[in-house]
Amino acid sequence: MPLVDVMLVLLIIFMVSAPMMQQGFGVRLPQARRSQPISAEPVYVTVPLSFMRDQVVLLGKQRVGINFIAERVAQELKDRPSRDVYVGGDGQVTYQAMVTVMDRLKSGGVDRVMLALAPPDGRQDP
Amino acid sequence: MRATLAVTTALLSTALVAWTPTAETPDVTSVPLDGQQTEIRATIGGSSGRLPRLAVPAFLVDGGDAELREAATTLTDVLWKDLEFEREFQMISQSGAAQIPSAPADALNYDSWNQIGADDVLVGNLLRSGGNLQLEVRVMNVERKVGTFGKRYTCSLRGIRLCAHTIADELHKERFGLDGVARTKFAFASDRDGERMTGTIEQRSIKEIYIADYDGKRASRVTVRGSLNIAPTWAPDGRSIAYQSHQSGYVDIYVQKLYEVQTQLGRPAKGTDRVQNFFPAWSPDGTRIAFASSLEGNWEIFVVKVDGTDLRRLTSHRSADSAPAWSPNGAQIAFTSDRTGTNQIYIMSADGGPVTQITSEPRKADRPTWALDFIAYSAEVPAGVEIKKVNVGTRQVTQLTNGPGTNESPTVAPNGRHIAFVTTRWGKEQIAVMDADGNNTRQITFTGNNRYPRWSNR
Numbered sequence: 391m392p393l394v395d396v397m398l399v400l401l402i403i404f405m406v407s408a409p410m411m412q413q414g415f416g417v418r419l420p421q422a423r424r425s426q427p428i429s430a431e432p433v434y435v436t437v438p439l440s441f442m443r444d445q446v447v448l449l450g451k452q453r454v455g456i457n458f459i460a461e462r463v464a465q466e467l468k469d470r471p472s473r474d475v476y477v478g479g480d481g482q483v484t485y486q487a488m489v490t491v492m493d494r495l496k497s498g499g500v501d502r503v504m505l506a507l508a509p510p511d512g513r514q515d516p
Numbered sequence: 517m518r519a520t521l522a523v524t525t526a527l528l529s530t531a532l533v534a535w536t537p538t539a540e541t542p543d544v545t546s547v548p549l550d551g552q553q554t555e556i557r558a559t560i561g562g563s564s565g566r567l568p569r570l571a572v573p574a575f576l577v578d579g580g581d582a583e584l585r586e587a588a589t590t591l592t593d594v595l596w597k598d599l600e601f602e603r604e605f606q607m608i609s610q611s612g613a614a615q616i617p618s619a620p621a622d623a624l625n626y627d628s629w630n631q632i633g634a635d636d637v638l639v640g641n642l643l644r645s646g647g648n649l650q651l652e653v654r655v656m657n658v659e660r661k662v663g664t665f666g667k668r669y670t671c672s673l674r675g676i677r678l679c680a681h682t683i684a685d686e687l688h689k690e691r692f693g694l695d696g697v698a699r700t701k702f703a704f705a706s707d708r709d710g711e712r713m714t715g716t717i718e719q720r721s722i723k724e725i726y727i728a729d730y731d732g733k734r735a736s737r738v739t740v741r742g743s744l745n746i747a748p749t750w751a752p753d754g755r756s757i758a759y760q761s762h763q764s765g766y767v768d769i770y771v772q773k774l775y776e777v778q779t780q781l782g783r784p785a786k787g788t789d790r791v792q793n794f795f796p797a798w799s800p801d802g803t804r805i806a807f808a809s810s811l812e813g814n815w816e817i818f819v820v821k822v823d824g825t826d827l828r829r830l831t832s833h834r835s836a837d838s839a840p841a842w843s844p845n846g847a848q849i850a851f852t853s854d855r856t857g858t859n860q861i862y863i864m865s866a867d868g869g870p871v872t873q874i875t876s877e878p879r880k881a882d883r884p885t886w887a888l889d890f891i892a893y894s895a896e897v898p899a900g901v902e903i904k905k906v907n908v909g910t911r912q913v914t915q916l917t918n919g920p921g922t923n924e925s926p927t928v929a930p931n932g933r934h935i936a937f938v939t940t941r942w943g944k945e946q947i948a949v950m951d952a953d954g955n956n957t958r959q960i961t962f963t964g965n966n967r968y969p970r971w972s973n974r
Contacts, residue, residue, distance in 0.1 A: 458632040461612030465633050
């Protein structure tokens, strides 16, 4: 497994208070084969408690095995100006599990990992 | 009798040394496989406007001797690069695809391919069949778990790269209606074999004509003339080239068949010690060659039939006219002229007549090449030389390169989507290929100096 201190040098970790829910109106946009992906939309990776058992994370809403996450994130970051990824983990997930996920993200070309946290006492950000 | 035989042998061997034909790779044949749901092809693929993501896992090998396994590796690798080149698919990386064990089309682990993001998986199965190789290729749609492309290819072991190129072209054609360029070639001039002229005052570097696949691989030498040979141009059928040679001491145009032994090369422009002929350009219909000549004292554009008959002068101006290039339909010719004081690009009818100035470069424009609705050319700029293109209709100019090094001598792929050019950005003169919008530049020659790339028509 990767050494933790090396990981801290390689990864710039930001802790952000980010709503992990993607909300909005259901709009079906017209399709064009050559259109560019919406680059502002961030990439979310969620590490559920079940990761400890099945090594599967969520990319957006899709279940993706840990072995495939580097390739998937590399695809998602293609043509995006920002190479940042938001990662949220269940509070019960071990530190080792989070480091494993971040290690894979790094090999997928992620520059910065944003750690998503909930605000205290159930308060919501504006 | 013995003497005659010896002389004949000597003559024959001289001819063979001078004009040994290039070894021609046997054709790749293909037949469709059953069970492909081709009718849904148009409706599947990338959602939300992105390109369809395609995985090409390592081809399966039946039997599995080392030679066959190596062929499978080469096939997978070349095919992946061919498919990536046209950017119609977003290719799943080979290291990513290697996370999922290869399996036959009827036993694909669709859940894993879905997790890695593949919309389609190209499955190949390679086996020996007589002296040849037989390859079954299927493209399976991950969401619907059905085949959308399926063909059986018969290839030779020696022609394994051509086999991959053929698959890429046929998949691009069936899926997108696109004429891919994986089977096209380059002709170019190179000093890669390192000979130097001896016994001349000039001691110029020898350049010979080479051809190579569009990716720079399988390069083979066409001329063995020990002199300066440059500016090749393809016959539209891809089986002959014309080029400019300094072999005889003066500059003339030679026509050479690539795959046949010839005892004598064609010299349609019939140069002499007083008449020099430069920059041949083969017409799209294959019948004529345009070139620049000093036949009447001044540099003018001429056109002649490939057999050397029907020579006609097209321009008549006291300035120097040079570097002709045919329009894709053969109706017009672009060329350079310094009639305004600086070298600019002009166009005229292929029969001559009035000329129209196309570029107004502050310094000078050179080496036009015409594809679709645009002419690509080299333009002198304060920092050096860069590739530009001008829309023939709107005259809108786009600069495609911006250093480093000089960038010149463009040639456009037959589908108009890629431009090859000569650059000094890696040290020596090397041929690079970029997309027609100037993106995705990659190096395709690596040894010696390589100049005058010319993309084949097919």
